[in-house]
């Protein structure tokens with residue numbers, strides 16, 4: 231026996247009464263009938279939403295610091311760590327005058343995550359040295375085409391903390407994010 | 412209005428009745444599909460369709476609409492005429508049985524006694540059996556015309572299953588016929604109104620009849636002809652669009668009609684138990700309406716049981732099915748018949 235729960239199967243041949251099945255079928259029907267009155271397990275999705283735990287790994291968010299600058303420095307560690315190879319990026323150098331946009335001297339001009347590939351393992355979050363990416367408590371909504379599942383940088387970036395403080399708070403969720411990476 | 416020595420009113424009246432019964436069968440079959448999905452959901456702790464209209468009551472319309480708009484495919488290798496004939500026959504035979512069912516007591520309208528039965532022929536039960544046996548052609552023709560091995564296998568299975576279970580069904584019924592001494596539906600009902608329902612005298616006969624009815628309707632656990640896992644959809648595998656819809660729909664009409672037949676034969680049709688409706692002093696029309704409602708209520712109960720069984724037990728294996736039919740049900744039905752005969756003889760003497 232591999233587990234404690236294994237049950238010995240009764241292999242005796244059926245008796246005459248059992249071979250008409252009726253009695254056992256009736257017993258089965260009583261079981262299903264009792265389910266008629268049980269609580270329904272359904273969550274009516276668009277109206278009701280399941281509450282996720284605090285450690286739920288959902289849609290990725292690209293983080294900004296307290297001044298609203300993008301944290302990501304396009305080091306590519308997340309893409310290397312990603313087991314599903316879902317992340318693509320292109321790096322660029324920060325020019326003078328862009329210091330209020332990007333925190334580091336190098337930043338990602340293009341940053342894409344293919345949500346059809348992503349397995350929401352959270353390795354990208356673990357790999358990031360700049361605390362630039364984390365997994366939120368929402369998931370990617372349904373879409374009609376594959377293109378819609380490739381999330382661009384604009385889709386991933388968190389709202390600006392100073393210009394849109396409410397949206398920023400909402401996007402941050404209950405996740406505890408350190409202010410500085 | 413007697414022309415050519417024909418009572419034209421009678422013909423008009425019957426035509427109307429036929430139209431009403433057919434429309435009603437369609438309507439009820441439509442909502443049985445809805446009930447099926449709802450009950451299935453409830454038995455599995457789900458909610459079932461609830462988006463189309465309040466409580467999802469427009470779901471059958473949406474389903475029907477979807478089937479109409481699906482692409483219609485007639486396989487090149489199929490025999491075109493038979494391919495179309497198959498679902499048509501399934502539907503036709505499903506509807507035909509309703510002709511002998513006594514829906515209620517006669518109505519009295521416009522100075523005429525209008526019977527609520529389309530045809531009260533004196534071989535009512537034989538008619539039902541005849542038409543039910545024709546029902547197998549819908550499956551057989553469809554499966555064969557598809558020119559697909561799986562469809563053909565399923566059709567053969569369906570045919571042999573139906574033939575096997577028809578035997579037990581007939582034998583179970585003979586006991587009832589011995590008690591009434593008539594094949595006429597109205598006489599059978601009258602007998603029950605006077606002496607109590609047949610279910611009291613023939614419980615075993617009813618159980619056998621019910622099991623066979625499940626098999627005749629191709630319902631789980633006897634849906635051998637369309638088992639998804641080994642014959643991937645069975646006889647209607649090549650069908651699409653509304654032809655498929657016809658097959659599926661015919662199954663629900665069959666369910667409705669066979670529930671109605673069961674109610675007529677064993678549960679006193681429109682009779683309300685323990686009371687004498689005639690002593691209420693209502694006029695005939697009201698009684699007819701009440702009787703009809705009672706009839707429908709009983710029928711709906713059996714429809715529910717059909718659905719309930721489907722969502723409880725898995726399909727039988729083919730050999731189990733045949734064993735059950737030939738080795739268990741037929742001997743039981745024969746024993747039931749003989750016991751009934753002996754008891755009747757003893758009581759009469």
Ligand code: SF4
Nearest residue numbers: 312348349351352354
């Ligand atoms: S969550 Fe995992 S799979 Fe998804 S992008 Fe991050 S590392 Fe890749």
Ligand code: SF4
Nearest residue numbers: 302303305306308358
């Ligand atoms: S998200 Fe983090 S790990 Fe990925 S490239 Fe940006 S800084 Fe590097």
